[in-house]
Amino acid sequence: MRSPSELAQVFRDKHLKLTPQRQLLFSLLHQNPSHPTAESLYEIASKQMPGISLRTIYQTLGELAEMGELQLVDVGIGATRFDPNIGDHHHFVCESCRAIHDVDILTAPKMSLRNGGGFAVDEVGVIFRGRCNRCNHKQQVRSPGSQAKNKASN
Amino acid sequence: MRSPSELAQVFRDKHLKLTPQRQLLFSLLHQNPSHPTAESLYEIASKQMPGISLRTIYQTLGELAEMGELQLVDVGIGATRFDPNIGDHHHFVCESCRAIHDVDILTAPKMSLRNGGGFAVDEVGVIFRGRCNRCNHKQQVRSPGSQAKNKASN
DNA sequence: TTTTAATTTGCAGCTATTGCTAGCTAACAA
DNA sequence: TTGTTAGCTAGCAATAGCTGCAAATTAAAA
Numbered sequence: 001m002r003s004p005s006e007l008a009q010v011f012r013d014k015h016l017k018l019t020p021q022r023q024l025l026f027s028l029l030h031q032n033p034s035h036p037t038a039e040s041l042y043e044i045a046s047k048q049m050p051g052i053s054l055r056t057i058y059q060t061l062g063e064l065a066e067m068g069e070l071q072l073v074d075v076g077i078g079a080t081r082f083d084p085n086i087g088d089h090h091h092f093v094c095e096s097c098r099a100i101h102d103v104d105i106l107t108a109p110k111m112s113l114r115n116g117g118g119f120a121v122d123e124v125g126v127i128f129r130g131r132c133n134r135c136n137h138k139q140q141v142r143s144p145g146s147q148a149k150n151k152a153s154n
Numbered sequence: 155m156r157s158p159s160e161l162a163q164v165f166r167d168k169h170l171k172l173t174p175q176r177q178l179l180f181s182l183l184h185q186n187p188s189h190p191t192a193e194s195l196y197e198i199a200s201k202q203m204p205g206i207s208l209r210t211i212y213q214t215l216g217e218l219a220e221m222g223e224l225q226l227v228d229v230g231i232g233a234t235r236f237d238p239n240i241g242d243h244h245h246f247v248c249e250s251c252r253a254i255h256d257v258d259i260l261t262a263p264k265m266s267l268r269n270g271g272g273f274a275v276d277e278v279g280v281i282f283r284g285r286c287n288r289c290n291h292k293q294q295v296r297s298p299g300s301q302a303k304n305k306a307s308n
Numbered sequence: 309t310t311t312t313a314a315t316t317t318g319c320a321g322c323t324a325t326t327g328c329t330a331g332c333t334a335a336c337a338a
Numbered sequence: 339t340t341g342t343t344a345g346c347t348a349g350c351a352a353t354a355g356c357t358g359c360a361a362a363t364t365a366a367a368a
Contacts, residue, residue: 017314017365039355053317058356074230079355092273101273107264118287119246119255125281133272171334171345193324207348212325233324 001069001084004030010067024049025060035073035081035091035100075100075127090126096135103128155223155238158184164221178203179214189227189235189245189254229254229281244280250289257282 002010004026011018024045029036036044038061042054061082064070073081075093081100092101105126156164158180165172178199183190190198192215196208215236218224227235229247235254246255259280 015314015366019315019365021316037355051317055318055357056316059316062357074228076228076230092275094273095276105264107261118290119248119282119284120290121246121282121284122249123283125283127279127281128273128275129277129279130273130275136272136274166335169335169344173334173346175347191324205348209326209349210347213347216326 001029001064001086007064007069010069016063020049021045021052021056022060024052025057025064029064029070029082029084032084033102035083037079037081039079041082073100090128092128092130092132094132094135095129096131096138099132101132155183155218155240161218161223164223170217174203175199175206175210176214178206179211179218183218183224183236183238186238187256189237191233191235193233195236227254244282246282246284246286248286248289249283250285250292253286255286 001007004023007026008018008023011022025041028041028044038054038057041061042052042057045052045057061070065072065082068086069084071083071086073083073091075081075091077093078098083102085102090103090105092103093099094101103126155161158177161180162172162177165176179195182195182198192208192211195215196206196211199206199211215224219226219236222240223238225237225240227237227245229235229245231247231252237256239256244257244259246257247253248255257280
């Protein structure tokens with residue numbers, strides 16, 4: 001997503017108010033690679049602005065997503081994640097610690113439809129599931145004999 | 155997933171009871187390509203077995219998924235879908251009617267990790283979003299001038 | 309300033325799912 | 339056939355993660 005000051009301009013141009021709540025969220029999100037949930041942003045924001053409402057967080061995140069400034073990532077477990085990286089990329093989810101990491105794909109998936117076609121595809125989302133480096137290592141240390149299932153590695 | 159009679163044997167072998175509720179679900183799921191939700195299965199099951207509990211549907215679906223007899227599909231909107239096709243395939247979601255279709259991919263996605271690796275990947279899920287044949291056609295009939303966004307088609 | 313329309317807040321309500329448990333029953337043994 | 343019991347079901351409460359609504363607040367145009 002754009003920088004807080006650029007976003008401020010975008011909001012002004014659209015005759016949207018530049019409230020302190022929004023400005024705070026702009027800066028919390030800008031280049032935040034941790035794929036936070038609304039809840040976790042709420043906790044962080046609350047420290048800097050006690051009394052800010054979770055409802056406002058959801059509201060603003062929704063607006064930013066609708067404006068294309070922010071990507072919504074749903075990995076199937078837990079809450080929706082918000083990703084300021086709106087470039088073409090995908091996600092790796094650690095099934096142990098639930099952390100999400102950005103992933104670049106070299107070969108874009110091509111598909112052939114079983115029923116002969118007729119689908120207009122807007123977007124393709126790829127989710128890799130497994131164990132991240134840290135969790136994989138933790139398990140090996142605890143029980144060196146038991147190997148994690150590992151159909152593919154990188 | 156396996157046929158109802160094969161599943162019955164699996165359950166017997168595991169000393170799990172073969173209740174009428176389970177048998178009904180086996181047959182409702184077997185070769186059901188519509189990716190039903192727990193709720194929709196509940197509605198269908200209720201007609202054949204009034205009084206069956208939604209709780210039991212969730213319970214049994216969870217067990218079957220855990221046994222690897224059926225795939226859990228979460229496309230980010232609405233409830234979890236259940237897919238008896240446990241072969242290697244992916245999904246297309248129509249953003250208009252929310253129907254899900256199985257998709258075979260020719261080129262398995264390869265990835266390069268931004269941070270240099272260390273991820274052990276267990277599974278890769280690809281979700282294609284767009285408009286299915288039928289919905290695409292409906293829209294064109296209603297407003298022939300407005301084209302659906304169509305970054306890729308098949 | 310004043311005005312006005314956008315925004316925030318708090319809370320109720322919703323969907324999808326899981327936790328709990330009393331009572332029931334399939335399956336096996338006798 | 340009957341008894342025993344582990345395993346199952348039903349039903350309801352509870353939960354997470356949101357979204358809808360209306361009143362109070364406030365940024366910013368006039």
